[in-house]
Amino acid sequence: MSSDAGWQELHFTARKDQVEALEDWLFAHGALSVTLEDEADQPLLEPGPGETPLWDAVSVAALFTGDQDVAPLLLAVPRDLVKGITEAPVRIADREWSRVWEDHFHPLQMGDRLWICPSWTSPPDPDAINILLDPGLAFGTGTHPTTAMCLRALDSGIEAGDRVVDYGCGSGILGIAAARLGAGAVLGVDNDPQAMTASRDNANRNQVPETTFMAVLPDAEVISSWAGSAEWVVANILAGPLVDLMPILTTFLAPGGRVLLAGLLAEQAEAVIEAYSPTVDLAIADQQEEWVLLAGARR
Numbered sequence: 001m002s003s004d005a006g007w008q009e010l011h012f013t014a015r016k017d018q019v020e021a022l023e024d025w026l027f028a029h030g031a032l033s034v035t036l037e038d039e040a041d042q043p044l045l046e047p048g049p050g051e052t053p054l055w056d057a058v059s060v061a062a063l064f065t066g067d068q069d070v071a072p073l074l075l076a077v078p079r080d081l082v083k084g085i086t087e088a089p090v091r092i093a094d095r096e097w098s099r100v101w102e103d104h105f106h107p108l109q110m111g112d113r114l115w116i117c118p119s120w121t122s123p124p125d126p127d128a129i130n131i132l133l134d135p136g137l138a139f140g141t142g143t144h145p146t147t148a149m150c151l152r153a154l155d156s157g158i159e160a161g162d163r164v165v166d167y168g169c170g171s172g173i174l175g176i177a178a179a180r181l182g183a184g185a186v187l188g189v190d191n192d193p194q195a196m197t198a199s200r201d202n203a204n205r206n207q208v209p210e211t212t213f214m215a216v217l218p219d220a221e222v223i224s225s226w227a228g229s230a231e232w233v234v235a236n237i238l239a240g241p242l243v244d245l246m247p248i249l250t251t252f253l254a255p256g257g258r259v260l261l262a263g264l265l266a267e268q269a270e271a272v273i274e275a276y277s278p279t280v281d282l283a284i285a286d287q288q289e290e291w292v293l294l295a296g297a298r299r
Helices: 018-028 071-076 098-104 143-156 173-180 193-205 220-226 238-246 248-253 266-276
Strands: 007-015 035-037 055-064 090-093 109-111 114-118 130-134 163-167 185-189 213-216 231-238 254-267 278-287 291-298
Touching: 007 018, 018 035, 018 055, 071 173, 090 278, 098 278, 109 143, 114 173, 130 193, 143 173, 143 231, 143 238, 143 254, 143 278, 143 291, 163 173, 173 185, 173 193, 173 213, 173 278, 185 220, 185 254, 231 248, 238 248, 238 254, 238 266, 248 254, 248 266, 254 266, 254 278, 266 278, 266 291
Parallel strands: 114 130, 163 185, 163 231, 185 213, 231 254
Antiparallel strands: 007 055, 007 090, 035 055, 109 114, 254 291, 278 291
């Protein structure tokens, strides 16, 4: 999108219980996009599948075309939807917004065989296993430490014909990587229908057929047919959901099947290891920044 007059932003502060209604109001009055940021330096971990957590205090930026008269809009914003309002719009020069992704998303090597590459670039190593992603379609690009650790572990461990479950698949990046690394069958599971679309689009982009990589919701009938048959179960979610999902995730495992769990901090590892101890011997296999990867095999 572009505008000869450039752009202008209106800035607000709001409580998290006000944000949804404020977003609706702004879009109804011409906002092209609404961006939410932390207004009080409150950390949030990666969300679980389908979750959209918010900070207690939220900074809201609404983007409008440069030629829209937003003065009446500033006066009309319902005061019960905001804590604070800026007095005047902030002018923003026109730019090619797609360049933002191109400037920050570059090919990334994950282990010996695997590269994650933006769809608009030529892979640095044509002979490698190159996963092509468009961030506009994906919920994960491999840039987060938890995703990167999972990719490296899959690169070093997947063998031809392995059956792999990617639980909380999001963009499908882990399942697609497993398929390209030689897995014979991959099941991606996520409770967000948008993840189904993203996973299937990315699988198609990487010429991975549905017969090899299938993305389904958690209530799909096909899930029961995977019980006790997977050589790998990968879940990059959060510590709490990983503990809650223990009975489901371990059900997929074949005897000796391996588990990769990510999305947790080092201080959360002990609780997750304990939760899986009746079935799987987990240990920290990798650490990047404050994030850890747990790995282990079903006894």
